Amino acid sequence: MSHPDSIHPQKMDVQKLVADLTRTESGKLVSVLTRIFGAHNLAMAEDVVQDVLIKALENWSGKGIPDNPPAWLFRAAKNKAIDIIRKYRREQTFASDISSLLNSEYTTAITLNDCFKDEEVRDDQLRMMFACCHPSISGESQIALILKTLSGFTVAQIAKAFITSADTIEKRLYRARQAFRENNISLEIPTGQSLQKRLDNVLETIYLLFNEAYSSSYHDSLVREDLAADCIRLCTLLTAHPATNTPPTDALLALLYFHASRFSGRVNENGELLLMKQQNRSLWDKEMIEMGIFYLDRASHGVKISRYHLEAAIAYEHCKAAKYEDTDWKAIMDYYNLLIQLVPSPVILLNRAIAIKELEGPAKALESIKEIPGIGYLQQYYLLHAILGELYSEMQQTQTALAHYEKALNLCVSTTEKKLIQQNIDKLKNGSGL
Amino acid sequence: MKEYLLLLRGGNTPQAQEVMAKHMESWKQWMGKLAQDGKLSGGQPLTGDGKVMTNKGTKITDGPFAESKEVVSGYLLIKAADYNEATTLSKGCPIFELDGIIEVREIGNMDM
Numbered sequence: 043m044s045h046p047d048s049i050h051p052q053k054m055d056v057q058k059l060v061a062d063l064t065r066t067e068s069g070k071l072v073s074v075l076t077r078i079f080g081a082h083n084l085a086m087a088e089d090v091v092q093d094v095l096i097k098a099l100e101n102w103s104g105k106g107i108p109d110n111p112p113a114w115l116f117r118a119a120k121n122k123a124i125d126i127i128r129k130y131r132r133e134q135t136f137a138s139d140i141s142s143l144l145n146s147e148y149t150t151a152i153t154l155n156d157c158f159k160d161e162e163v164r165d166d167q168l169r170m171m172f173a174c175c176h177p178s179i180s181g182e183s184q185i186a187l188i189l190k191t192l193s194g195f196t197v198a199q200i201a202k203a204f205i206t207s208a209d210t211i212e213k214r215l216y217r218a219r220q221a222f223r224e225n226n227i228s229l230e231i232p233t234g235q236s237l238q239k240r241l242d243n244v245l246e247t248i249y250l251l252f253n254e255a256y257s258s259s260y261h262d263s264l265v266r267e268d269l270a271a272d273c274i275r276l277c278t279l280l281t282a283h284p285a286t287n288t289p290p291t292d293a294l295l296a297l298l299y300f301h302a303s304r305f306s307g308r309v310n311e312n313g314e315l316l317l318m319k320q321q322n323r324s325l326w327d328k329e330m331i332e333m334g335i336f337y338l339d340r341a342s343h344g345v346k347i348s349r350y351h352l353e354a355a356i357a358y359e360h361c362k363a364a365k366y367e368d369t370d371w372k373a374i375m376d377y378y379n380l381l382i383q384l385v386p387s388p389v390i391l392l393n394r395a396i397a398i399k400e401l402e403g404p405a406k407a408l409e410s411i412k413e414i415p416g417i418g419y420l421q422q423y424y425l426l427h428a429i430l431g432e433l434y435s436e437m438q439q440t441q442t443a444l445a446h447y448e449k450a451l452n453l454c455v456s457t458t459e460k461k462l463i464q465q466n467i468d469k470l471k472n473g474s475g476l
Numbered sequence: 477m478k479e480y481l482l483l484l485r486g487g488n489t490p491q492a493q494e495v496m497a498k499h500m501e502s503w504k505q506w507m508g509k510l511a512q513d514g515k516l517s518g519g520q521p522l523t524g525d526g527k528v529m530t531n532k533g534t535k536i537t538d539g540p541f542a543e544s545k546e547v548v549s550g551y552l553l554i555k556a557a558d559y560n561e562a563t564t565l566s567k568g569c570p571i572f573e574l575d576g577i578i579e580v581r582e583i584g585n586m587d588m
Contacts, residue, residue, distance in 0.1 A: 142511035146519045148550065149507050152500040 056102045059111060064095055065268065067112050068194035071119050073166035076191075077229045078123055078144070078157050080137040081173055081222045088191065090126065094118045120158050124150065138228070167192060168283055169229040171276060175243045178225045179218050184247050185254070186214040193272045203254075203269070205455075231285050241286055245294050245350070248273050252298055270305070274298050281337070289344025293351040296337035300357035303330035314465075315458045319366040331361045352381040371400040388416045392426060395433075404436040424453035428463055435470055444470055479517060479583040480562040482552040482569070486545040487576025502570035510554060515565060519552030549576065553583075 068091050075087035094115055108114045127136065127144050136144050140157075143149040156162065174187045189195045189203075190211075197215070201208040221227065232240040255269035277295040280286040307321035338354050356377045363369040378394035391414045399407035411417065411430065420426040427450035434443035447467045454460050490496045510516040524547075528539045540547045549571070556562035562580050569578060 142516050142518075143504065143508060146507060147521050148503045148519055149500075152504045156504070 053103055056099060056107065059102070059107060060095055060099050063098070063111060063115065064196075065194045067115055068095065069170075069192040070163050070167060071115065072191045073170040073229075074157060074163045075119060075123060076170060076173075077162075077166045078137055078140070078154065079126075080135065080141075081227045081229050083134075083136065084191070084219050084222055086126070090119060090122050094122060116158060120154055124154060127154075164279065165231070165283065166229065167276070167279055168286065169231055171244050171280070172231060172240055173222065173227050173229055174218070175240070175247045176221065176225065176227050177240075177243060178227070179221045180214075181247075181250070183214040183218040183221070185251055186211050187218040188247065188251065188276075189269075190215055192276065193269065195269075203266070231283070233285075237285065238288075241280075241288065241291070244280070244286075245277075245290060248277055249294060249297075249350075252301070256301060267305070270298075270302050274302060281340075289341045289346070290348035290350050292337045292341035293348055293354050296334045296341060297350050297354040297357055299330045299334035299337065300354060300361050303327040303334065303361060309458070313458065315462045317462075318360065323363075323365065326361065334358065334361065347380070347384070349381060349385050352377045352384065356381075369400070371397050375401060386415075388414045388420050389423075389425075392420065392429060395429065399433065399436075404433040408433050408437075422453060424450045424455075424459075424463075426450075427453065428466075431463075431466060435466070440470055440473075477555050477557060478562075480554050480556055480559075481581045481583060482519075482554060482562075482566055483548050483579040483581065484550040484552070484569070484571045485548055485577050485579060487549050487571045487574035490574065499570055499573060502573060506568045506570055509568075510565065515555045517553035517555060519550065521550040522548060524549075545577075 071091045071094070072084075072087050075090055076084050079086050097118060098111070098115060102108065102111075127150060131145050135141055140153055143153040170192055171188070174191065175184055179187070186200060189200045190197065195203075197208050197211050201211045204211070231237070252270060252273040255266050255273065274295065277291065277298055280291045281295055304321070304326050306327060307323065307325040308316060310316055334354070335358070338351075338358060341351055341354070356374050359370050359374050359377075375394070375397045378390065378397060382390055382394065392411065395407045395411050398410050408430075411426075411433075414420070417426075427446040431443045431447035431450060434440075434446060444467060447463055447470070451460060451463045451467070454463060490499055507516060507519070524541075525538070526540060528537050529535065530537075552569075554562060554565055556565055559580065559582065562582075566578050566580060571578060
């Protein structure tokens with residue numbers, strides 16, 4: 043067809059395709075290979091996936107893109123896995139539950155075929171999620187591991203997203219892989235007593251990851267949106283499996299959808315962050331809001347309420363209000379009062395203060411903040427000062443307001459949020475003729 | 477617990493894809509159960525070719541040939557208490573689906 047030398051546009055297509063497939067397929071590939079090789083061989087699994095993607099790049103650039111690129115990747119991965127098993131079966135152990143079957147040629151091929159079935163691959167991602175969120179692994183290593191193995195981000199992308207060095211990320215990954223070996227972590231969905239606790243860990247990590255994606259301290263907005271979408275994808279996998287489809291799982295997914303639905307409205311054309319009351323609500327994604335409602339409804343069929351139920355309910359109150367003035371602050375207040383009983387966190391009380399301000403005015407809101415137990419912990423939290431600045435400014439106490447805004451500015455890391463705080467400072471100074 | 481060598485002889489490899497697939501599934505089921513019960517030590521199929529060494533190792537000829545019903549097509553090592561158990565465990569071997577036969581031999585101790 044086309045002359046190899048004029049392949050430029052085609053080469054770009056292949057590169058882009060492989061980059062996209064890295065994001066969508068490598069998580070599945072790493073999961074199934076780790077299930078086969080055993081969690082202690084995670085690095086081996088990652089290497090195979092890396093090799094397969096490089097092979098794809100070379101092969102497709104020369105011979106053209108196959109009809110079914112993902113299937114090509116899976117076939118190549120399976121063949122590579124068989125080669126490795128044959129080469130190393132004498133000196134290596136693989137996943138303990140299938141090691142005898144992998145060791146005998148009578149059963150190697152069929153075992154691998156069964157492992158590569160769609161349902162197995164889907165469940166392997168869940169198993170991988172539990173392994174990554176094992177309590178013996180530190181929070182930051184858990185996140186780095188999920189991003190690398192399940193979401194298919196490169197170390198460079200993760201480093202950029204966390205505004206840290208590739209070296210730091212590599213160290214976190216190294217520690218996680220070590221924990222896999224040292225703690226004999228296996229790829230399985232926990233059962234019995236430990237399932238609930240382990241699932242809580244997984245939900246918490248997904249939530250953390252999603253909040254990171256949402257925080258505008260992210261340097262790379264593309265990574266941010268991709269990441270938020272990935273959290274939704276992983277949470278959806280959890281809701282689809284009978285063992286993990288609990289009401290809190292549904293509630294978390296609803297929460298993620300409600301937050302994600304407002305994504306397009308958060309930032310204006312100049313890349314500036316908009317407050318809730320400034321956002322153009324017609325930009326909010328109605329389909330996502332519908333998905334949120336669907337999962338919130340499913341979540342309500344449980345016996346217990348989780349923090350995600352309440353946070354989703356609050357998020358929904360914002361999503362369903364046609365304009366800021368229509369927001370049902372009383373309902374939001376009620377949800378916060380229930381939430382604080384589940385999660386006695388000063389940050390939640392801080393967020394509740396905004397509802398108090400809407401219902402009872404800035405003075406009452408200020409009072410409630412002063413009464414927050416553990417308010418001391420929030421002194422280095424930029425949001426506390428940003429909110430105090432807003433309250434004092436509404437009460438015409440300009441000097442105090444400015445002091446808090448300046449403090450917020452100093453403590454804040456994100457450039458987009460800094461801009462917002464600076465805007466508030468400028469408005470105050472201009473308004474009071476300073 | 478003793479160990480037994482199963483010498484699988486004969487057995488025509490199925491040609492049809494579907495029959496082959498079902499046959500391999502039988503292997504997985506049977507060997508999987510042995511493994512689960514802690515009875516499986518190992519086992520491998522053998523290729524059809526081979527060399528026969530005689531005359532104190534100086535004479536090497538090709539053979540034995542795959543067409544012979546006697547030729548060993550594979551081996552397995554299993555754990556069992558006695559021949560009774562060993563043969564009972566071997567009843568499920570998929571080589572029987574292909575009209576192969578099994579020679580069951582006990583691993584002997586060699587004292588000095």
